Amino acid sequence: MQLYDKDLLSVQEVRELVERAKAAQQELSEKSQQEVDAIVKSIADAGVRNARRLAKLAHEETGFGVEADKVIKNVFASRDVYEHIKDMKTIGELGRDEERKIRTIAVPVGVIAGLIPSTNPTSTALYKSEIAIKAGNAIVFSPHPNARNCILETVKVIRQAIVEAGGNEDLVSCITIPTLQATDNLMRHADVSMILATGGSAMVRAAYSSGTPAIGVGPGNGPAYIEKTADLPLAVKRIIDSKTFDNGTICASEQSVVCDTAMEPAVRAEMERQGAYFLTDEQIAKLGGFILRANGTMNPMIVGKSAAVIAELAGIEIPAGTKVLVARETGIGRGHPYSNEKLAPILAFYTAESYVEVCELCVEILHYEGAGHTFSIHTKDSAMVDYFAKRIPASRIVVNTPSALGGIGGTTALMPALTLGCGAIGGSATSENVGPMNLLNLRYVAEGLQEIEEIKAGLPDCSEGICKVQKLNLNDVDVDALVSEIVKRLRSI
Numbered sequence: 001m002q003l004y005d006k007d008l009l010s011v012q013e014v015r016e017l018v019e020r021a022k023a024a025q026q027e028l029s030e031k032s033q034q035e036v037d038a039i040v041k042s043i044a045d046a047g048v049r050n051a052r053r054l055a056k057l058a059h060e061e062t063g064f065g066v067e068a069d070k071v072i073k074n075v076f077a078s079r080d081v082y083e084h085i086k087d088m089k090t091i092g093e094l095g096r097d098e099e100r101k102i103r104t105i106a107v108p109v110g111v112i113a114g115l116i117p118s119t120n121p122t123s124t125a126l127y128k129s130e131i132a133i134k135a136g137n138a139i140v141f142s143p144h145p146n147a148r149n150c151i152l153e154t155v156k157v158i159r160q161a162i163v164e165a166g167g168n169e170d171l172v173s174c175i176t177i178p179t180l181q182a183t184d185n186l187m188r189h190a191d192v193s194m195i196l197a198t199g200g201s202a203m204v205r206a207a208y209s210s211g212t213p214a215i216g217v218g219p220g221n222g223p224a225y226i227e228k229t230a231d232l233p234l235a236v237k238r239i240i241d242s243k244t245f246d247n248g249t250i251c252a253s254e255q256s257v258v259c260d261t262a263m264e265p266a267v268r269a270e271m272e273r274q275g276a277y278f279l280t281d282e283q284i285a286k287l288g289g290f291i292l293r294a295n296g297t298m299n300p301m302i303v304g305k306s307a308a309v310i311a312e313l314a315g316i317e318i319p320a321g322t323k324v325l326v327a328r329e330t331g332i333g334r335g336h337p338y339s340n341e342k343l344a345p346i347l348a349f350y351t352a353e354s355y356v357e358v359c360e361l362c363v364e365i366l367h368y369e370g371a372g373h374t375f376s377i378h379t380k381d382s383a384m385v386d387y388f389a390k391r392i393p394a395s396r397i398v399v400n401t402p403s404a405l406g407g408i409g410g411t412t413a414l415m416p417a418l419t420l421g422c423g424a425i426g427g428s429a430t431s432e433n434v435g436p437m438n439l440l441n442l443r444y445v446a447e448g449l450q451e452i453e454e455i456k457a458g459l460p461d462c463s464e465g466i467c468k469v470q471k472l473n474l475n476d477v478d479v480d481a482l483v484s485e486i487v488k489r490l491r492s493i
Contacts, residue, residue: 010175010182017140017173018189021111024170025138029108033091035166040082040134042165043158047078047126050157054122057150062118064304065246070123073246073418076408077123080416081130084409090135090436100491101447106440108136110193113186115207117199119249119304119343120418121147124198125154127418129172132196133162135439140192141174142183144199152176187212194439198419208427215434217419218426220251221341221370222394222403223362226259226267227355227379235378235400236270239347242402244323247304248344252374252396252407252420255341256329256348256365258358264351275323277307278349283316284327288337290314291346296334302344310344332361332368340369355384359391366393372426376403395423395431409433458489 028036047054055070095104114128125141132139143151152174159169175182183203187195187210197207197216204216226235242253259267268278279287290313291302302310307325311318318325329348332339338348352358362375375394377385389397396414398406409416415433423431430438 006177007179007181010177010179011185013175013177014140014182014185014189017170017175018111018186018191020170021138021140021173022191024168025108025110025136027168028133028136028138028171031091031167033089036091036133036136037086039162039165039167039171040130041086042161042167043126043130043133044078044082046157046161046164048075050154051075051078054150054154054157057153058122058147061150062121062147062304064119065249066244069246073120073123074126076410076416077127077418078130080410081127084416085131085134085436088134088436090440094442101449103445105443105445106136107443108440109213110137111189111191112137112139112439113189113192113195113212114139114141115183115195115197115199115203116141116143116147116151118144118147120198120246121151122154124418125151125174126158127416128196128198129158131417131434131436132439133167133171134436137194137439138171139173139196140186141172142186143174143178145178148176148178184210187214196419196434196439204427213429215419215421215429215438217251217428218372218422219341219369220253220373220407220420221255221339221365221368222252222374222376222407223256223258223350223365224254224376224403225355225358225362225378225388226257226263227377227381227384228260228263229380229384230378230400231380232266232270233274236267236274236276238378238400238402239376240271240274240276240324242404242406243345243347245402245404247306248342248346248404249304250404250408251341251343252398253343253404254347254376255370256339256350257326258350258352258361260355260358261351261353268349271324271326275321276326276347277318277322277324278326278328279316284338286316287311287314287325287346288327291342291344292337292340296340298341298343302342302346305344307345310346332364339365355387359388362388362392370394370426372422372424372428372431373420374398374403374407376401376406393425395421395426396433 051071051074059067116124155174158172163169195207195214197204207214207216307322324345326347326349327338329338371393374396375392376398396407401411405411415435417433419434421430421432422428
């Protein structure tokens, strides 16, 4: 006999967590930049100390990925994030322009709802805690049910670190009874000011439709182009390193490899030499029917699994030591399962006659799935980088680096992040790697510079609706001086 209602309990828990988070955030708002930074550093240090233990818990609970790689992600989400944000000014007055008489003041959004996925559970909790508190906020997590325990343990570590640094532990909290009702109530709660959503497409859509301002991410489906000038062995190494890192659970990882048709034999040979296995036509059909569900979404059974495990699940035989499964693909969209995002060591393989056709192909792939996310290119030709950067609908163009780690800022100078904005084209509120500056508002204090009489005196003659200006022969005019004068006057307004 059931003596309690799980949904009701979870909703009540949300109310209590938000109430305590609100009080903790108000307390935080009285602290200095130095005091806030001390809390963030304490979380980072605790994350590093517990990186291995939390990685083990995440791997055991979810069955996703590679334990050793999760250690790296935990350190990345703790130390690397901290090192990038530690000198950011996020509390109080951020800037002052004495000439224009404008001051900029940081205003925390308040209480944030943080949705945590099962693919990167402990690292995402560490990362979101750091950037939320750095911006002066509190955060309440809604954990994926399949990663509940490791997320709760991570939050326990974070809360202890906050207390050790003189903060209120309720700055970070987590739902212990994860239900859809609890998550929905958290996102719609009147005292929740923003949602930071990382997870499946359905959850992200729910965040955007909640009525609460949200920062979410779309799916990743990034193609990787091996251009003819690339260092081929190094390019292939980087792609395989990326696709096998934590068994492909990072959304910025490569989902397809594209090369010029003339390069196909060399690229294929190098990929096979480094541990890729090209599936037969029969195996392509069999695995293709397994990696997607009937509704066209990714089969969760493949997520974060090794190539060997996936092959066994799908009932296909592959050589021992295979690192990545590769399927020759010719189409994009429904009926072409390898053209979708695959959070596993599975790659589609495309060819095209020229870089122009490669670009068109990659654009089509991203518009089908993954618009605004990530694209990678391996080349020694900077003109190629420029060509693709101007045309590819991706927020991150990563060059000569493993896409998974380059996209999140691990091997590049991008903001280290586990929430990657996809911009308007991808249905996101930002195209940036999300950091503290995305989690605060800016308040502008502007002093008057002129009176209305001065504005009236400077008006042109607009009688009869037409501004009368002297016709000028631009051949006789110093254009640079004219532009300089226009800019000067605009600034004085």
